[in-house]
Amino acid sequence: MMDIIKIGFRNLIRNRHRTVVTTFAMGFAGFIMILFASLMQGMLQASERNAVSMDVGDIQIHVAGFRDDPDLYKQIKAPDVLIKKIETAGLRAAPRLYGFGLAASGSASSGVQLHGLNVPLEREVTEIHKHLAKGAWLDPNDPGGVVIGRRLAKTLDISVGSELIFLGQSADGGIANAVYRVRGVLKSVGDSIDRSGLFMVETAFRGLMVLPEGAHEIAVMRPDRRGELSTAKSQIASLAGDYETLDWKEIRPTIARLLEMADTQLIIIMIIITYIAVATVVLNAMLMGVFERIREFGIMKAIGVKPWQIIGLIYVETLAQTAAASVLALGTGWAASVYLQKNGIDLTHIVSGASVGGVAIDPIWRAQVSAETVMTPILFLFIMAVIAVIYPAMKAAFIRPVDAIHDQ
Amino acid sequence: MTSAILQLDAVTKTYLQGKVEVHAVDGLSLEIARGEFAALCGPSGSGKTTVLNLIGGLDVPTKGRVLLEGRDLSSLGRSALSSLRRDRIGFVFQAYNLIPVMTAYENAEFVLKLQGVPERECRERVMTILEEVGLQGLEQRRPDEMSGGQQQRVAIARAIVTHPAIVLADEPTANVDSATAEALLDLMEQLNQVEKVTFLFSTHDPRVMKRARRLIRLRDGQLEKDEVRV
Amino acid sequence: MKQHPRGLSLLVAILPIFFLVHPLFAQSQNEAEKILRHVDDLWRGESSSAEMTMKVKTAHYTRTLRMAAWSKGKANTLVRIISPLKEKGTATLKSGKNIFTYLPQTDRTIRLTSGMMMGSWMGSHFTNDDLVKETRREDDYEAKITFRGERAGQNVIEFTLIPKLDAAVVWGKVVLTIRSADYIPLEEVFYDEEMAVARTFRFRDLKVLGGQLRPAVMRIIPADKPEEYTEVIYETLELNLPVEEAFFSIANLKRR
Numbered sequence: 001m002m003d004i005i006k007i008g009f010r011n012l013i014r015n016r017h018r019t020v021v022t023t024f025a026m027g028f029a030g031f032i033m034i035l036f037a038s039l040m041q042g043m044l045q046a047s048e049r050n051a052v053s054m055d056v057g058d059i060q061i062h063v064a065g066f067r068d069d070p071d072l073y074k075q076i077k078a079p080d081v082l083i084k085k086i087e088t089a090g091l092r093a094a095p096r097l098y099g100f101g102l103a104a105s106g107s108a109s110s111g112v113q114l115h116g117l118n119v120p121l122e123r124e125v126t127e128i129h130k131h132l133a134k135g136a137w138l139d140p141n142d143p144g145g146v147v148i149g150r151r152l153a154k155t156l157d158i159s160v161g162s163e164l165i166f167l168g169q170s171a172d173g174g175i176a177n178a179v180y181r182v183r184g185v186l187k188s189v190g191d192s193i194d195r196s197g198l199f200m201v202e203t204a205f206r207g208l209m210v211l212p213e214g215a216h217e218i219a220v221m222r223p224d225r226r227g228e229l230s231t232a233k234s235q236i237a238s239l240a241g242d243y244e245t246l247d248w249k250e251i252r253p254t255i256a257r258l259l260e261m262a263d264t265q266l267i268i269i270m271i272i273i274t275y276i277a278v279a280t281v282v283l284n285a286m287l288m289g290v291f292e293r294i295r296e297f298g299i300m301k302a303i304g305v306k307p308w309q310i311i312g313l314i315y316v317e318t319l320a321q322t323a324a325a326s327v328l329a330l331g332t333g334w335a336a337s338v339y340l341q342k343n344g345i346d347l348t349h350i351v352s353g354a355s356v357g358g359v360a361i362d363p364i365w366r367a368q369v370s371a372e373t374v375m376t377p378i379l380f381l382f383i384m385a386v387i388a389v390i391y392p393a394m395k396a397a398f399i400r401p402v403d404a405i406h407d408q
Numbered sequence: 409m410t411s412a413i414l415q416l417d418a419v420t421k422t423y424l425q426g427k428v429e430v431h432a433v434d435g436l437s438l439e440i441a442r443g444e445f446a447a448l449c450g451p452s453g454s455g456k457t458t459v460l461n462l463i464g465g466l467d468v469p470t471k472g473r474v475l476l477e478g479r480d481l482s483s484l485g486r487s488a489l490s491s492l493r494r495d496r497i498g499f500v501f502q503a504y505n506l507i508p509v510m511t512a513y514e515n516a517e518f519v520l521k522l523q524g525v526p527e528r529e530c531r532e533r534v535m536t537i538l539e540e541v542g543l544q545g546l547e548q549r550r551p552d553e554m555s556g557g558q559q560q561r562v563a564i565a566r567a568i569v570t571h572p573a574i575v576l577a578d579e580p581t582a583n584v585d586s587a588t589a590e591a592l593l594d595l596m597e598q599l600n601q602v603e604k605v606t607f608l609f610s611t612h613d614p615r616v617m618k619r620a621r622r623l624i625r626l627r628d629g630q631l632e633k634d635e636v637r638v
Numbered sequence: 639m640k641q642h643p644r645g646l647s648l649l650v651a652i653l654p655i656f657f658l659v660h661p662l663f664a665q666s667q668n669e670a671e672k673i674l675r676h677v678d679d680l681w682r683g684e685s686s687s688a689e690m691t692m693k694v695k696t697a698h699y700t701r702t703l704r705m706a707a708w709s710k711g712k713a714n715t716l717v718r719i720i721s722p723l724k725e726k727g728t729a730t731l732k733s734g735k736n737i738f739t740y741l742p743q744t745d746r747t748i749r750l751t752s753g754m755m756m757g758s759w760m761g762s763h764f765t766n767d768d769l770v771k772e773t774r775r776e777d778d779y780e781a782k783i784t785f786r787g788e789r790a791g792q793n794v795i796e797f798t799l800i801p802k803l804d805a806a807v808v809w810g811k812v813v814l815t816i817r818s819a820d821y822i823p824l825e826e827v828f829y830d831e832e833m834a835v836a837r838t839f840r841f842r843d844l845k846v847l848g849g850q851l852r853p854a855v856m857r858i859i860p861a862d863k864p865e866e867y868t869e870v871i872y873e874t875l876e877l878n879l880p881v882e883e884a885f886f887s888i889a890n891l892k893r894r
Contacts, residue, residue: 003521010509073698100757104748111754165746167739173699173761175725177741296507302466303519303566304494306487402466 004309008316015289022285023324026381029277030329031336033377035367036273038337039345042368044259051255053127054189056248057094057219058229059236064244066216067251070098072171075214076243083121085239086220091232094121095215097205101168101176103148103198105156112152112198114168116205125221128189128199135160135184143204145183149197153185160184166198170210178208279388286318286392298401307397314393315386322385326378334374340367413573413606414440414463419472421458421629432458433469434629440574440608445600447609447620455629457578460610464497464576465489477573494522498567498605502579505563506551512538512558513547516565523570537565541595557588561595568599574606581613593619670783670797673821685710685881686848689720693869694762701761714886719760729891730759737766740891747888763837763858763868779812786818793818809836822853835861847875 012019052058061082063074076082079095086093097116102109119140123129129137138147146164153159162182170176180200188194206212218240222232229247237245249256290297297310344366367373421433433455440446448456461467462474465481474481476496484492493499506515516538520530538547541561551559560580567575577596581589597619599605609616617623625633685708692703704720715732719725727742737750755767785796799812810829817824826839837860841853857869884890 003518007507007509014509102748102750102754102757104746107749109748109751109754111751165741165744165748167741167748169758169761171698173694173696173701175728175741175743175760177743177746179744179746299499299501299505300507301490302464302493302499302501304490304522306490309522400466402461 004312005316008313009320011289011293011313011317012320018285018289019321022281023321023328025277025281025285026322026325026385027328027332029273029281030325030377030381031333032277033273033380034329034333034374035336035340036269037373037377038333038367038369039340039365041370041373042341042344042366045368046366047255048259049127050189051252052248053221054131055126055128055193056251057125057221059220059233059245059247060251061218061220061236061240061243061245062216064242066244067246070100070216072099072209072211072216075211075216076218077214079215079218082218082239082243086218086236089235089239091220091222091236092121092124093218093220094118094125095202096122096217096219097202097209097211098216099168099176099205099209101166103152103156104165104167105158105162108156110152110155111196112148112166113192113196114166114205114209115197115199116202116209117199118202122219125219128186131187131189132184133187135182137184138199138201139183140201140203142183143201143207144179144181145200146180146204147184147186147197147199148182149186149194150188151194152196152198153182155195158182164198166208168209170208172210174210176208176210180204279384283388283391286314286389287395289317290314290392290396294396294399297396297399298403301399302401310397311393314389314396318385318389319382322382326381329381330374330378333377334369337367337369337373340365341369342366412439413442413477414438414608415473415475416459416463417473417475419459419462419469419474421455421462421467422470431629433462435472436626436629436631437472438624438631438634440606442573442606443600443604444622445597445607445620446622446624447611447616448624448626449610449612449617449620450626450632451612453628454626456610456626458629459626460576460578460608463574463608464499465493494519495570496573498570498572498575500560500563500567500575500577500580502582503556506559506566508551511548511550512543512554512562512565515551515562516569519566519570533569534565537569538562540599541565555588556584557592560584560588560592564592564595564599568603568605572605574608577607577609577611579611579613580609581611581616586615589613589615670781673783673795684878686875686877687879687881688875689873691871691873692760692762693867693871694760695868696761696866697863699761703760708881708885710881710883710886714883716886716890727892728760731886731888731891733886738888738891740888742892745892747891763860763866784813785815789815794824820851822851837861843871845872847872848877 061076063076066074076095083093083095095118097114099114099116101112101114103112104110117138119129119138132147133150135147139145148156148158148164156162156164158164160182164180164182166176166178166180168176186193186197186199189197200208220232220236222229229249233245233247300310301307344364347365416436416438419433419436420431423430423432436455436459438459448459450456458467462469462481463476465474465476465484468482476492479492481489481492506512507518510518513534517530517534520533525533535547538544541564543558543561543565546554546558549558551562554562563580564575567577575596580596581592584592593615596605596607600607609620611617621637623633623635623637624631625635687709688707690705690707692705694701694703703722703725705717706720707715707717709715713732713734716729718729719727727740729740731738731740738747739750740747750766756765758764759766759768779799779801781797781799783795784798785794787793789796794815795818797814797816799814801809801811808830810831810833812829813827814823815825816822822844823841825841828836828838830836837858840857840859841855842857843853843855844851845854846852847854852872852875854872855869857867859867
């Protein structure tokens with residue numbers, strides 16, 4: 001076997017032009033795959049972060065039926081007690097109030113969804129407070145200040161400092177009507193919030209909507225977003241009793257499916273890219289290498305070299321090149337991915353305000369580098385090389401020496 | 409011929425050329441004894457190369473049997489056949505004989521290593537053989553650093569280093585000049601006489617035919633004349 | 639959008655304005671339409687002024703509003719809340735296809751957008767959309783008498799109104815029952831497109847209003863919440879008063 005390895009390496013050196021070209025082509029394919037995997041991972045994480053961290057949270061508790069028909073009266077009783085329990089269990093939770101109505105400014109008006117938030121608790125659960133395009137987030141000491149969605153601001157043609165009138169129906173059937181001042185305008189968060197989100201502090205909501213207690217929703221977040229979501233969900237469900245407990249994948253099935261699909265698509269696309277790029281290159285190079293050396297293999301077989309030794313020889317050559325290509329791909333792919341993780345690709349001009357499955361896309365597309373995004377392509381590279389070279393190796397191993405030797 | 413190491417027993421080899429059956433070898437029976445220095449000759453298409461391939465286990469007869477040291481080659485599997493070639497047959501081809509990435513020494517040593525001969529014994533035997541074929545000092549040359557004659561010497565060294573039952577040489581002098589051809593034939597003759605190596609050539613080179621002690625003339629796959637010279 | 643038969647007109651002069659533009663007012667030689675045209679004629683009025691009380695009972699609250707209302711033609715209606723104090727001065731103006739609401743708490747006037755149209759009007763079982771729709775059913779329905787005779791101790795005529803094929807109407811059909819004697823409406827039931835009852839209007843408490851005997855109370859009962867209702871009780875009604883077009887302006891909304 002040592003001889004086979006020795007011969008393999010010498011063959012690589014002898015055909016150094018082919019070796020270099022093959023190695024670089026494979027390395028480039030690996031580089032592309034690593035970069036692609038990191039970018040996809042980055043996009044997936046950004047989407048999930050937008051879906052979960054901006055608004056939904058990991059888990060939500062409602063009165064059953066609230067999500068289908070959200071009315072003011074489907075309230076979770078004594079939300080404070082439940083939140084305390086959830087916090088004791090090591091998770092974070094925030095109560096939310098929802099109402100619907102009309103927001104108007106000047107002659108423009110638009111239907112809005114009112115969000116009444118407990119500002120300090122919400123801060124522990126979601127990151128929406130970091131996601132302002134303009135102005136400042138809610139402040140419990142400023143009950144007259146509201147934060148609005150990006151497109152709502154456009155529809156009403158208002159910005160930070162503008163006045164906004166809300167008109168709705170309060171819980172007692174009366175008219176809920178008040179003037180607010182816009183404190184902040186959000187960046188793109190998701191279709192619904194962008195278009196109709198009107199955020200105010202809890203006390204302001206309760207006064208406006210005549211809703212002294214209860215909550216419509218409790219959003220729960222795992223502190224580190226690690227561990228099984230389903231475990232956390234069943235934990236919360238047992239605390240929530242009769243209330244409905246849903247995780248974010250149930251709440252946003254579109255985006256959850258999209259993320260899962262993207263995961264499998266990622267694999268499929270990687271297979272295709274790998275197959276086309278690597279397999280073609282390797283297959284071609286190895287086929288050329290084998291046919292060029294067909295007499296050589298014939299002689300080797302004639303003097304008694306066994307087929308498996310020929311296969312071994314071709315695999316030594318292939319794997320050596322793949323290894324070199326991997327080093328190349330690892331180095332360049334990792335460096336490029338890390339660069340894009342830090343700097344991102346600025347797509348502001350292309351996808352400003354775009355969304356997928358109701359969740360906004362971050363216009364700065366950042367890569368996300370992980371052992372998986374770097375090593376999976378390398379593994380693929382090897383697997384594909386090994387598969388691609390089966391045919392030429394067999395061809396060489398089982399060639400009839402007569403044909404080979406007399407082949408002119 | 410009591411000590412036949414090779415027997416061809418009514419061997420027929422038929423090829424299909426398009427839709428036409430071609431009898432490359434047609435009911436040939438033949439015996440080669442140990443220590444012979446024989447040549448298969450005849451015009452091209454007479455079947456001499458096919459016969460050599462059949463003997464070397466590179467090809468299988470359509471009918472009849474090829475027996476090497478009493479073993480029927482057609483009864484052997486792929487792997488056994490390649491072991492047989494490795495251990496009992498030496499090959500010298502007309503060109504492209506050597507593994508291009510290996511030195512003269514490594515080429516000669518290669519088959520021994522495949523046989524699993526220990527390193528020290530390999531070294532001894534290879535150095536002896538290379539000296540015998542007149543290549544001392546050129547051990548570390550690669551094939552592309554040697555002349556055609558030198559390459560054929562390496563091929564001969566490789567063929568005999570395993571002490572095969574028979575060396576099959578297919579037009580070994582076809583690609584070299586006259587002087588080199590004579591030198592190579594000198595070498596093989598000497599190996600035949602001193603080392604008692606059995607040689608069977610396939611050739612139409614008169615220089616080879618002149619030296620062969622037995623001329624087996626073939627025509628249309630059949631034995632035309634079997635002539636033993638003393 | 640689909641045509642709703644009820645408008646502010648209903649509130650303003652329940653039937654006067656409603657029947658004024660009732661489909662059956664349309665020219666037709668068929669007997670059903672003749673009777674219904676007569677019914678319509680009973681309530682004709684170019685303009686109106688009324689005071690009324692609206693009682694809303696839902697699972698979550700009960701509220702009573704007193705309000706004053708004015709109308710002129712089909713297009714113009716103005717309703718102003720008189721009590722309770724908290725909502726006093728809140729006014730709704732229907733002008734053509736637009737609805738404006740004046741909100742004294744914030745001293746602002748808001749034009750309702752299409753997104754708000756299906757929302758409740760003043761916490762009642764009327765939608766804003768109910769208010770804005772012009773009640774031109776004459777174009778939309780075919781009427782025929784489906785019952786005539788005694789029912790619950792009085793002689794009644796029952797009409798079934800089927801939307802015409804090309805009519806943009808949300809209802810599958812409307813069944814209207816009137817008293818045979820004086821053509822006073824008793825009940826009107828609206829069916830959805832699956833022919834299930836969607837809501838019911840009941841008329842009662844006959845009283846001379848605007849010089850005619852009319853039902854003073856109209857109750858609307860949503861079929862999916864039979865324990866809830868909105869009831870409009872007419873206290874005064876005057877018809878054919880001289881009212882200026884300018885009365886139905888945004889500027890006039892604010893006046894108390």
